[in-house]
Amino acid sequence: MDLDAVRTFVVAAEVGQFQEAAAELAVTQQAVSKRIAALERTLGVRLFTRTPRGAELTIDGQAFLPHARELLRVAERAVASVRVGSRPLRVDVIASRGAASGLMRDFHRAYPEVELDVVMLHDIEAAVSAIRSGVIDATFRAVAMPGRALPEDVESVRVLDESLQLFTGPAHALADARSVTMAQLVGHRIWMPGIVPGTEWGAYYDDLVAAFGLTIEATGPNFGSDALLDTVADTPALATFMGERTRLVWPAGYGLRRIPVTDPEPVYPHSLLWRRDNPHPALATLRAHLAGMAGGHGAAGTWVPGWVIQR
Numbered sequence: 001m002d003l004d005a006v007r008t009f010v011v012a013a014e015v016g017q018f019q020e021a022a023a024e025l026a027v028t029q030q031a032v033s034k035r036i037a038a039l040e041r042t043l044g045v046r047l048f049t050r051t052p053r054g055a056e057l058t059i060d061g062q063a064f065l066p067h068a069r070e071l072l073r074v075a076e077r078a079v080a081s082v083r084v085g086s087r088p089l090r091v092d093v094i095a096s097r098g099a100a101s102g103l104m105r106d107f108h109r110a111y112p113e114v115e116l117d118v119v120m121l122h123d124i125e126a127a128v129s130a131i132r133s134g135v136i137d138a139t140f141r142a143v144a145m146p147g148r149a150l151p152e153d154v155e156s157v158r159v160l161d162e163s164l165q166l167f168t169g170p171a172h173a174l175a176d177a178r179s180v181t182m183a184q185l186v187g188h189r190i191w192m193p194g195i196v197p198g199t200e201w202g203a204y205y206d207d208l209v210a211a212f213g214l215t216i217e218a219t220g221p222n223f224g225s226d227a228l229l230d231t232v233a234d235t236p237a238l239a240t241f242m243g244e245r246t247r248l249v250w251p252a253g254y255g256l257r258r259i260p261v262t263d264p265e266p267v268y269p270h271s272l273l274w275r276r277d278n279p280h281p282a283l284a285t286l287r288a289h290l291a292g293m294a295g296g297h298g299a300a301g302t303w304v305p306g307w308v309i310q311r
Contacts, residue, residue, distance in 0.1 A: 003075055005039040006068050008032055009047060013065050017054035088115035089282040092127050092139035095120060097225060099162045099245035099270055100140035107289050114282045124200050128154060131275050137283050138274040142200040146307050155276050158311055159290040161267040161297040161304070162243045163260070166190075170255030171236035181263040182212045182303075189215055191231070191238045193222040201268075205241075207305040208266060216241075229256060243268055264303040271309065 012021040012032060022029040040047050047061035057065065093100040104118055119136060121127045127139040131154055143156050150156060166185070168175045174184065195202050195218040209216050225248060232238055233254040242248070242258065250256055272290060274283055298310055 001042060001071070002035070002038065003072070005035040005042075006071050008035040009039055009061075010065065010068050010072060012036065012048070012055060013057055013061065013068075016056070020054075087280075088117040089138075089280055089286065090117040090119060090136045091286070092119050092121045092130070092136050094122075094140060097247045099160060099243055099268075102245050102247065103140070103160065103270075103290065103293075106293070107286055110289060111282075111285060114285060122196070123198070124148075128273065131273060131278075134275075134278075137278055137280050138272055138286065140270050141273055142204055142269050143271045143273065143309050144307060145200050145203050150273070153276050154273055156271045156273045156309060157287070157291070158269055158271045158297050158309065159293075160245075160270040161299070161302065162245050162270060164241045164266040164268060165244050166239050166257075166259040166261055167232060167242040168239040168257050168259065169233040169236060170257070172239055172257075173236070174239070174259065175255075175257050177259055179260040179262050182214075182261065182266070183263065185261070186213050187215065189217060189238055191217050191219075191228075191240050193218055193220050193228065203307070204268065204305055207307075208303075211303070229254065232256065241266075262301070264301050267297075267302045267304055269297065269304050269308045 008021060008025060008027075011024055012018055015021050015024065018032045018036070019029050022032045025032065036048060043060075043064065045060040045064075046058050047064060048055040049058055091104060093104055095101065101118070104116065108114070108116060121130060121136070121139065124141050124143075124145065125148075127136070127141060128151065130136040131139060132151060140159075141156075144150055166174065166180055174180050174188070177184075192205065195205055195216070205216055208214060225246075228240060229248065229250045232240055233250070233256055244258070272287065274287075298304075
């Protein structure tokens with residue numbers, strides 16, 4: 001149903017004359033007559049009766065009027081729901097305890113007036129597709145991936161290089177070290193059941209293994225971080241990698257250790273991705289906020305895979 005015709009009908013019904021309706025709508029009287037006639041053909045009824053005093057509603061016109069007004073209200077609400085700046089900024093952070101979630105919490109504290117809708121998408125392809133379709137406004141990812149260049153309409157900027165730390169229980173052979181080198185990790189079992197093939201973090205750890213001869217095991221079901229901490233605390237032969245900004249809490253009796261890794265220091269590159277023509281004003285605010293917080297990347301003594309975009 002043509003909403004312009006419905007709007008014209010409502011105005012004509014309220015003012016009682018097609019000429020006055022034309023003046024209010026800034027169209028010609030002929031345009032008003034054509035719109036009303038088209039609406040009557042769509043509905044299959046007469047809506048107005050012409051009288052010497054103007055135009056009066058027929059019984060069908062009277063019945064249709066409240067519904068026509070509701071149609072216009074619904075249309076206005078629909079437009080308002082997607083009007084620039086009127087909806088929350090929707091951002092994918094991958095996981096609730098990771099660095100990206102922390103960056104968004106910092107943003108919320110700095111800009112509490114900005115409405116946010118935080119989601120967690122698993123796969124980079126799904127996230128990029130959601131950006132391009134407008135389902136989300138931005139996502140945090142390590143970009144790009146081998147053989148997977150970003151689409152031309154998607155832009156990225158590197159916002160955080162997060163150091164990886166070795167996470168061990170109290171009985172692990174490296175538990176008392178103040179730091180460990182990559183060479184010292186060779187031969188130790190590093191258990192990471194959350195690695196999913198085809199994800200950007202899966203590609204990251206594949207390259208880490210290839211570059212330094214590490215042993216990373218992704219066997220067994222992933223029951224989440226609490227189960228991972230339980231197992232690492234109780235198993236002297238196992239350790240895991242954890243981002244330095246990953247928020248974790250464990251019982252004091254576990255005696256878990258976070259140990260810096262050096263020579264080189266592996267860092268996980270977090271980038272913000274968005275569609276180039278996304279007009280949401282809060283997206284520009286988020287980008288400016290992250291630019292103000294971002295430290296340098298590509299520092300001497302650090303390592304990232306060769307496919308990571310260096311900007």
